[in-house]
Amino acid sequence: MKKKVYSKKYLEKLRILKKNKELKEKIKKDPVIFSKFLLNFDPHEAQQQIMRDTHKFITVVAGRKFGKTKCMAAYALFYALTNPKHRILVVAPSYSQASIMFREMYNFIRRSIINKYVSKILKTPFPQIYFKNDAEIHARSTQNPDLLRGEEANLIIMDEAAYIKDDVVTNVLEPMLLVTNGRWIKISTPAGHNHFYDTFLKGLSEEFPEYSSYHFTSTANPYVSEDFIELKKKELGENSIAFRTEYLAEFVEDHNAVFRWSDIQKNVADIELIDGAEHISRSYVIGVDLAKYQDYTVICVLDATEKPYRLVHFERFNRRPYAEVIERVKDLHRRFNGAKVLIDSTGVGDPILEELQASIGAEGYVFTSKSKVQLIQKLQAVMENGEIKYPYIEPLVKELQFFEYQLTRTGVKMEARQGMHDDCVIALALAVWAAEQYSGSAGGEIYLGYSFL
Ligand SMILES: Nc1ncnc2c1ncn2[C@@H]1O[C@H](COP(=O)(O)OP(=O)(O)O)[C@@H](O)[C@H]1O
Ligand SMILES: [Mg+2]
Structure with missing residues (x-):
């Protein structure tokens, strides 16, 4: 002592x-x-x-x-x-x-x-x-x-x-x-x-x-x-499910949740996170959601050698210069047996994506409201089927919990609830999408015009 x-x-x-x-x-x-x-x-x-x-x-x-x-x-x-x-x-x-x-x-x-x-x-x-x-x-x-x-x-x-x-x-x-x-x-x-x-x-x-x-x-x-509570109320919305659950501690029935709580929980597993490939024979994929304005860059590495896929590496950070983010992704690509990298893309002029395409053959997943729904539905299916396992990582679990559907005039929208982030969800979904392409069991939605094989 x-x-x-x-x-x-x-x-x-x-x-x-x-x-x-x-x-x-x-x-x-x-x-x-x-x-x-x-x-x-x-x-x-x-x-x-x-x-x-x-x-x-x-x-x-x-x-x-x-x-x-x-x-x-x-x-x-x-x-x-x-x-x-x-x-x-x-x-x-x-x-x-x-x-x-x-x-x-x-x-x-x-x-x-x-x-x-x-x-x-x-x-x-x-x-x-x-x-x-x-x-x-x-x-x-x-x-x-x-x-x-x-x-x-x-x-x-x-x-x-x-x-x-x-x-x-x-x-x-x-x-x-x-x-x-x-x-x-x-x-x-x-x-x-x-x-x-x-x-x-x-x-x-x-x-x-x-x-x-x-x-x-x-x-x-x-x-x-x-002041702190007032700030949270403003950020999340006074009547939002997130504020009511986290600060008012109400058991709010969440009809708009994309991921069922039982599905989120059943896939939590005891996985030790690692910094590099466990073996040369393992195939990995990397999903990257790049920070835009205020939010976080999240990187998820899945071991996609077989199902269930396993989340073996996770990073979440913000406010880092472009060059550093690029180096980080390249480094992970190298350390995980040259893993395929899939990055969120707006479709036009993404300097990070362009650099990573040229250097390590990373791919971009172009986000439209429709392609986003397809991406998330893939993750949803894999979770329902118990085909993915991840350790209990608090921001990831909370983001999955508070990720919601919204019906709009033009169809369905899926996003984080007001005041919440969705970077972890997107990064994980991108990794799953890549894993599905990679293992040849993809659902057939051709958005990217590329093949991993
Ligand atoms: N009785 C108390 N007196 C002074 N500070 C407290 C008291 N109870 C909690 N705190 C402080 O309030 C904050 C939240 O406490 P914590 O136990 O982490 O809350 P929770 O686990 O409910 O999120 C911490 O900074 C803690 O030190
Ligand atoms: Mg506590």
């Missing part, structure tokens, strides 16, 4: 604590008082309600920035210190999300005298905290459920629970609690009508006394500035 960094305010609290026996007792019973005095963290009203709830199964639907991760980190520490020998599992849909939770816990410990009660902290093979009372906290991702199978836990905290797949919850996580008769807490922004929605409803119904549920908007966190 690094040098202690106690603040003045914190030391003052410890002084009060030393003299007050009654307070000491309260700290052991109440996670809120524990957090205030020992972690120097003052949970806001809504966080207090959740932390003090002792139901067996708790579902918390809350908007972005509510303070979900932070209050669960504090609660996990309270639970560990007050439950000797208990095993706490903190899970999230991705490694990066699980490590955010771990970092919150780690920072709490580092700045608190509770580090006296910690015996060791391991970062590999996955984050673990061991306490002197033999309690343990393990932070894990649910990306590879096989690595979790067979473990036991007394408490499971699921951060961004709505993004964890239903079958992982039922077949892997819930069984861990059987022997221990343990508890779980799910906390998340909403996403679709899945396990998270089901248990949320259970918690509202009197028929299920072991369940409890909460619903909070982002503004329940007094530390989130009103």
Whole structure:
């Protein structure tokens, strides 16, 4: 553990604590008082309600920035210190999300005298905290459920629970609690009508006394500035599905979604992203959506050797000079066995595309409202059929979730909802389009007048 960094305010609290026996007792019973005095963290009203709830199964639907991760980190520490020998599992849909939770816990410990009660902290093979009372906290991702199978836990905290797949919850996580008769807490922004929605409803119904549920908007966190929420409201549109889902935390039925939530989820797989070809025999394709004005350049590399295609490399960046973007694509083309590259094109004078056509034989996919629909429908079909796998990459999953149909006078339009990006979706769709051409199973729509073979 690094040098202690106690603040003045914190030391003052410890002084009060030393003299007050009654307070000491309260700290052991109440996670809120524990957090205030020992972690120097003052949970806001809504966080207090959740932390003090002792139901067996708790579902918390809350908007972005509510303070979900932070209050669960504090609660996990309270639970560990007050439950000797208990095993706490903190899970999230991705490694990066699980490590955010771990970092919150780690920072709490580092700045608190509770580090006296910690015996060791391991970062590999996955984050673990061991306490002197033999309690343990393990932070894990649910990306590879096989690595979790067979473990036991007394408490499971699921951060961004709505993004964890239903079958992982039922077949892997819930069984861990059987022997221990343990508890779980799910906390998340909403996403679709899945396990998270089901248990949320259970918690509202009197028929299920072991369940409890909460619903909070982002503004329940007094530390989130009103300006920020106003800005998001403007960007996304007050009545938009994105704003209502992400900040008002409503379970909005999305009739205009292009990709069904169940399709988005079923194709999430435990794939380790790589920087170059795994083997000379593998065939790769690269889809590139170039940044136009404000948005991002996204590059998706698919292993298209066989179906299901696998997303093995992903990049998303903005504000880079042309020359750098060109070098990046050339480099990936080289490192992935001379992969075919398909780039979005307006059809006229694209300097990046022209350069990449000349140097590495990249192709352009000309966007018209019709060709865009065809491109997206291809991705849709491949996803429905389970013919593509990708790791849980947050911007990609969110963009797929909020990609929508719009009926216009002249037909159907498909695009990101107001205020959202669609670069990840387009890059992935371009890669899939290229993969379909490359493997000779293309749908026959001839837009480009080229053949990959
Ligand atoms: N009780 C609190 N006091 C002060 N800041 C808080 C509190 N709860 C959350 N925050 C801050 O609010 C922001 C969002 O918290 P976070 O836990 O990441 O939210 P979420 O997981 O819901 O998106 C972070 O900057 C966090 O430090
Ligand atoms: Mg969070």
